[in-house]
Amino acid sequence: MAVLFSRPQSLTDTPFRYCPGCHHGLAHRLVAEALDELNLREKAVGIASVGCSVYTNEFFNCDTQQAAHGRAPAVATAVKRARPECFVFTYQGDGDLASIGMAETIHAAARGENISIIFINNACYGMTGGQMAPTTLPEQKTTTSPLGREAAREGNPVDMMKLLDALEGPAYLSRVVLTSPGKQAAAKKSILRAFRAQMKGLGFSLVEILSACPSNWRMTPVEALHYVDEVMAKYYPPGEVRVAKEVLEG
Amino acid sequence: MKDQVELVSGNRAVASGALDAGCRMYFGYPITPQTEIAEYMSAVLPEMNGVFLQAESELAAINMVYGAAGAGRRVMTTSSSPGISLMMEGLSYLATAELPCVIVNVMRGGPGLGNIAPAQGDYFQAVKGGGHGDYRTPVLAPWSVQEIYDLTRTAFDLADRWRNPVFILFDGLLGTMMEPLRTREPIPERAAPSWATTGIFAHGANDRAPRSIYTLHMPEGALTEVNRRLQAKYREIAREEVRYDEHFTGDAEILVVAYGSVARSALQAVRVARQQGRKVGLFRPVSLWPFPEEALHALSEKVRKILVAEMSSGQMLEDVRLAAAPSCKIDFLGAMGGELIYPGTILSRLQEE
Numbered sequence: 001m002a003v004l005f006s007r008p009q010s011l012t013d014t015p016f017r018y019c020p021g022c023h024h025g026l027a028h029r030l031v032a033e034a035l036d037e038l039n040l041r042e043k044a045v046g047i048a049s050v051g052c053s054v055y056t057n058e059f060f061n062c063d064t065q066q067a068a069h070g071r072a073p074a075v076a077t078a079v080k081r082a083r084p085e086c087f088v089f090t091y092q093g094d095g096d097l098a099s100i101g102m103a104e105t106i107h108a109a110a111r112g113e114n115i116s117i118i119f120i121n122n123a124c125y126g127m128t129g130g131q132m133a134p135t136t137l138p139e140q141k142t143t144t145s146p147l148g149r150e151a152a153r154e155g156n157p158v159d160m161m162k163l164l165d166a167l168e169g170p171a172y173l174s175r176v177v178l179t180s181p182g183k184q185a186a187a188k189k190s191i192l193r194a195f196r197a198q199m200k201g202l203g204f205s206l207v208e209i210l211s212a213c214p215s216n217w218r219m220t221p222v223e224a225l226h227y228v229d230e231v232m233a234k235y236y237p238p239g240e241v242r243v244a245k246e247v248l249e250g
Numbered sequence: 251m252k253d254q255v256e257l258v259s260g261n262r263a264v265a266s267g268a269l270d271a272g273c274r275m276y277f278g279y280p281i282t283p284q285t286e287i288a289e290y291m292s293a294v295l296p297e298m299n300g301v302f303l304q305a306e307s308e309l310a311a312i313n314m315v316y317g318a319a320g321a322g323r324r325v326m327t328t329s330s331s332p333g334i335s336l337m338m339e340g341l342s343y344l345a346t347a348e349l350p351c352v353i354v355n356v357m358r359g360g361p362g363l364g365n366i367a368p369a370q371g372d373y374f375q376a377v378k379g380g381g382h383g384d385y386r387t388p389v390l391a392p393w394s395v396q397e398i399y400d401l402t403r404t405a406f407d408l409a410d411r412w413r414n415p416v417f418i419l420f421d422g423l424l425g426t427m428m429e430p431l432r433t434r435e436p437i438p439e440r441a442a443p444s445w446a447t448t449g450i451f452a453h454g455a456n457d458r459a460p461r462s463i464y465t466l467h468m469p470e471g472a473l474t475e476v477n478r479r480l481q482a483k484y485r486e487i488a489r490e491e492v493r494y495d496e497h498f499t500g501d502a503e504i505l506v507v508a509y510g511s512v513a514r515s516a517l518q519a520v521r522v523a524r525q526q527g528r529k530v531g532l533f534r535p536v537s538l539w540p541f542p543e544e545a546l547h548a549l550s551e552k553v554r555k556i557l558v559a560e561m562s563s564g565q566m567l568e569d570v571r572l573a574a575a576p577s578c579k580i581d582f583l584g585a586m587g588g589e590l591i592y593p594g595t596i597l598s599r600l601q602e603e
């Protein structure tokens with residue numbers, strides 16, 4: 001019997017514990033497929049963060065470390081410098097990466113640390129029940145912006161791509177969505193490019209994945225997909241922001 | 251070449267001790283009065299194929315220590331009081347994940363931004379925890395440049411032996427003063443331990459199971475189990491790693507208890523008092539945790555009185571009270587805000603008897 005589709009080797013057989021319609025499962029699979037395709041599983045050290053992504057160390061079938069809230073880029077920096085022969089990636093949400101860990105993110109990027117970051121942006125704090133994040137959109141209602149985010153009251157959102165694009169350090173920056181099979185294929189291409197950037201020693205790479213969070217958005221999974229495409233992706237436009245030319249070579 | 255005497259500062263002795271113990275990774279952030287450790291490391295580590303990285307903050311530095319320790323390397327960070335406060339979250343994670351590393355606190359005056367003068371106000375923070383949760387870290391308190399070097403080397407071995415962060419605690423006076431230092435034969439960095447996240451492919455073990463370093467234990471009972479294991483380890487450390495130093499205690503009727511630079515003032519005061527025919531002695535805890543409570547208890551049953559001298563409002567004093575026999579009278583001589591405790595001040599107190 002021919003096997004046409006199976007679990008990537010870079011995923012454990014631990015069942016995902018994410019909500020229906022959540023994009024973490026898809027994102028995990030794409031990361032795992034990229035690790036498999038580039039033959040990176042045996043040399044990978046994945047850094048889990050705090051939030052819904054806190055369990056990623058149970059799902060990725062490679063060596064892992066679980067970092068304190070926001071500190072994954074600092075941990076990854078040290079792992080890569082301690083073991084340059086390893087492939088080091090972090091998997092972080094927006095509260096972790098863009099709020100409490102902003103300094104670690106920006107400085108790892110500015111230094112051009114040769115690490116790869118998978119950045120899950122669902123515009124809220126998922127694990128704690130949908131509070132406002134730095135990435136929460138204008139007018140978006142959360143449990144801590146119940147009237148809808150308003151610049152004068154809650155402040156403006158943070159666009160990480162714009163921030164990171166101001167720095168010399170990044171070799172590859174890309175924002176993707178997972179709302180259709182075609183877009184998932186494009187997302188995987190971005191992840192592969194980010195990983196290749198590290199393999200070639202080009203420096204910091206980051207892929208931002210705009211992710212649905214139906215539970216906390218109070219939407220059905222289908223409504224959440226539409227929200228990603230029609231609201232989120234308008235404010236945070238998908239696309240490659242930085243591609244060092246060496247990423248595409250060879 | 252290594253068997254020579256150099257005139258160096260306590261801060262330099264930390265760096266030399268770490269390097270001679272095979273430590274090749276250093277992460278830190280500038281803060282007075284210990285920045286010269288980072289400066290020295292930044293100059294020598296690249297030449298030794300090591301890693302020096304100036305972190306964006308003490309928060310980042312301690313988490314870099316976590317990453318490097320988790321990857322199985324010998325690693326150190328150093329800071330001073332306010333910077334150490336920022337590292338306390340990381341300490342809790344390091345202790346829970348049982349990652350060996352060495353953290354040096356060259357204490358300055360506090361609380362708050364305080365000042366940059368020598369102080370011992372971080373005893374509670376280092377000895378009683380500092381970060382959240384039930385954890386312990388061995389704390390070593392040297393009193394000379396030579397001992398800073400020796401205990402830095404010891405600290406790396408303790409960290410590995412117990413899979414635990416180890417603190418070295420001394421004040422800015424010891425950090426910045428210069429004394430002769432005799433270094434010993436350096437050792438190479440030890441191999442990565444069997445639990446380290448080195449990548450599955452490391453050392454040809456292509457098929458080993460993935461390793462994970464984590465501190466979240468959600469299943470029912472799991473965290474209780476972790477805590478039980480940690481506490482069992484701490485009890486063992488408390489039994490096996492007690493260190494202290496005694497001077498003139500044999501027939502002493504009054505016992506001065508002091509650590510670090512204050513113990514030097516105390517020893518001088520004790521010597522002068524002895525010349526004057528007073529039966530006084532010095533007890534110097536070298537490990538602040540585990541505190542040498544049994545040895546101190548035994549002495550407290552023989553002496554009339556204990557005088558605790560400490561550059562704080564009375565932090566180690568609490569451990570002395572816990573350790574001493576109830577019948578023993580305990581006096582306190584403190585200094586705060588960067589004031590030093592001079593031999594003459596201690597001597598005056600001894601002469602009051």
